[in-house]
Amino acid sequence: MDITAQNFGLTLPMLLDELSTCCFVALDFEFSGIAKSLDGGTSRRSTLQERYEEVKTSADHFQILQVGLTICHEDPKEGIYTLRPYNLYLSPIIDDRLGIERHWSFQSSAVAFLLTHRFSMDSLFRNGVGYLSRDEEIKAVAKVTEKFNRPEATTTIGVDETELESIAFLQEVRRLVDEWLALGTARGNYLNIPPASRAGAVEKPGLVPVELNRFQKRLIYRLIEVEYPLLKAFGRPAGFLQIIDRDEKREQAVLAQKIESTQKRAWEQTGFRWVAEALAGGDLANLPQDYFSNRWAGLQGPRPQLNPDQIKQRLRATRPVLVGHNLFTDLIYFCRCFFGPLPDRVEEFQSMTHEMFPVLMDTKYMATHDCGSINPTSSLQDIHNKLAPNPYPKTKLASQHTKYKAQGINHEAGYDSLLTAEVFIKLSAQLRDRGADDEPTPPAHELIWQGQPITQLQTPDRGAYKTEFGQGERLSLPIQQQNRDRGKNTKATGSTPKSGQRASVESHEQLVEHTINNYMNLRTGEAEEASKGAAHSVSAGSPRASQMALRPSNSIVIQDRANGGQLIPRLDAKFWSTYGNKLRVFGTQERVCQFG
Numbered sequence: 001m002d003i004t005a006q007n008f009g010l011t012l013p014m015l016l017d018e019l020s021t022c023c024f025v026a027l028d029f030e031f032s033g034i035a036k037s038l039d040g041g042t043s044r045r046s047t048l049q050e051r052y053e054e055v056k057t058s059a060d061h062f063q064i065l066q067v068g069l070t071i072c073h074e075d076p077k078e079g080i081y082t083l084r085p086y087n088l089y090l091s092p093i094i095d096d097r098l099g100i101e102r103h104w105s106f107q108s109s110a111v112a113f114l115l116t117h118r119f120s121m122d123s124l125f126r127n128g129v130g131y132l133s134r135d136e137e138i139k140a141v142a143k144v145t146e147k148f149n150r151p152e153a154t155t156t157i158g159v160d161e162t163e164l165e166s167i168a169f170l171q172e173v174r175r176l177v178d179e180w181l182a183l184g185t186a187r188g189n190y191l192n193i194p195p196a197s198r199a200g201a202v203e204k205p206g207l208v209p210v211e212l213n214r215f216q217k218r219l220i221y222r223l224i225e226v227e228y229p230l231l232k233a234f235g236r237p238a239g240f241l242q243i244i245d246r247d248e249k250r251e252q253a254v255l256a257q258k259i260e261s262t263q264k265r266a267w268e269q270t271g272f273r274w275v276a277e278a279l280a281g282g283d284l285a286n287l288p289q290d291y292f293s294n295r296w297a298g299l300q301g302p303r304p305q306l307n308p309d310q311i312k313q314r315l316r317a318t319r320p321v322l323v324g325h326n327l328f329t330d331l332i333y334f335c336r337c338f339f340g341p342l343p344d345r346v347e348e349f350q351s352m353t354h355e356m357f358p359v360l361m362d363t364k365y366m367a368t369h370d371c372g373s374i375n376p377t378s379s380l381q382d383i384h385n386k387l388a389p390n391p392y393p394k395t396k397l398a399s400q401h402t403k404y405k406a407q408g409i410n411h412e413a414g415y416d417s418l419l420t421a422e423v424f425i426k427l428s429a430q431l432r433d434r435g436a437d438d439e440p441t442p443p444a445h446e447l448i449w450q451g452q453p454i455t456q457l458q459t460p461d462r463g464a465y466k467t468e469f470g471q472g473e474r475l476s477l478p479i480q481q482q483n484r485d486r487g488k489n490t491k492a493t494g495s496t497p498k499s500g501q502r503a504s505v506e507s508h509e510q511l512v513e514h515t516i517n518n519y520m521n522l523r524t525g526e527a528e529e530a531s532k533g534a535a536h537s538v539s540a541g542s543p544r545a546s547q548m549a550l551r552p553s554n555s556i557v558i559q560d561r562a563n564g565g566q567l568i569p570r571l572d573a574k575f576w577s578t579y580g581n582k583l584r585v586f587g588t589q590e591r592v593c594q595f596g
Helices: 008-019 048-061 108-116 121-127 134-148 164-182 214-227 248-268 273-280 308-317 327-338 346-356 363-368 380-387 413-430 444-450 508-530 556-563 574-579
Strands: 024-031 064-075 080-089 190-193 231-235 241-245 321-324 360-362 394-397 582-584 592-594
Touching (some): 008 064, 008 273, 024 327, 024 413, 080 121, 134 248, 214 241, 321 327, 360 363, 363 380
Parallel strands (some): 024 321
Antiparallel strands (some): 190 241
């Protein structure tokens, strides 16, 4: 499913609802540039700290351009994983009303790669979802205070004696201010410059013009600051300046109002960062209520019954497992993009990130665990090709998320996140008891390349599990071999629609109806399957529903399915301590970045 700037406001509450009840989320990104080695071509392996610095530096300069997000829900009774892939362009443009700028760069080779694979720059800037990082939000509010409380250290106006027109202009402004002050108690509460009574008058040399330009406004501000410390000048919406007596209480009230207005605008511009906050256990208290109410005003027929307080409570109570392929780079970009500048030391980054994401799973590490000094092939596409024939665990695409069912879109973040989710499900079941027994077992990548079926894998104290279940419904993705010159190496490919074939922007009414109908149809279909146990719980469920995902079960059937490779291992399995919170970083001396 594509998320755009036009439908994001309608999609966000439903997206948060799904995140609050899922068992894991798979992420993938496309960047405007990637890290280049700083070792000067030496054969020495970098340290983990050096590699972190390389990626951190690139994340400071480059931008996440596309986000892929696949949300997975587990039905342990039926042994089915329902996948909901989302794809969106992330707009680098920031609202100029916030008074801050965002600087980003494009790497020529990265852009060439994206364009070769029909990445749409037009969609990026026209339909991309906006965002505001935590750091940018703080800066926007701080800038209001800084501007309002700017120290008045200026002692000169800064006009050269040769600037005759500017000198004449200032003399006229002085005359207007002095005449106004000379009225004493009889004067009004303010002085407008230019005076309102002069509207339509013919301008004459040396007089204040009917309309002020930026330079003239700046001269007036400096004049008042330097020569009239008991007065205050400020701009008015109509374009003129107004001079008033300085009043500390009034100024503090105005400042508070401006801060409140800026903070509200910042929350409205937070955009996709609300999703990042939900994944990281961040604060959603200021998520505008408008997302859950006003955007659906006037909608005919049923509408989603979403309880924002319940959704926020579930998201606070637990966080889903975060899955990625070659997750080290993605995680650094993710944190820099949505939260702000990163610490200098990799140890500090590990500590900070672990607090936000308690359980990280890197499918690249899972596939290369215990590998030798020669790095095995570990591209996402190759791993998926090897695992796809395995019938278990069973997966399916949600009914409203079938964009990639007929064909894949190579190098699109949403599709790659779907592949990552598929790989994690299959691979976690295949490796479920690695590290739990004392007998040496083949490295993970050897099990994959040998093509050993799940039903023949040995598990301690249980022997070989022979399943009696049929093939069932399995997600089959079209895969073709193709190289990719970046950290994730090769990924799935397929026919990609041309840039001009993006969905057209609908009217607001059509957009509301289309988005809500899709969601209601999805929930209706799941409700019909609920009696069979094939659907995940929705908003009406327990606030702690998501905490039950992947938890150990008292059900013998569920536990046997997990032990038999038909479900992802339960959270009490040794699998999680063996593979969890370890990110593969090939090319470094350590080769692994461990969290927690």
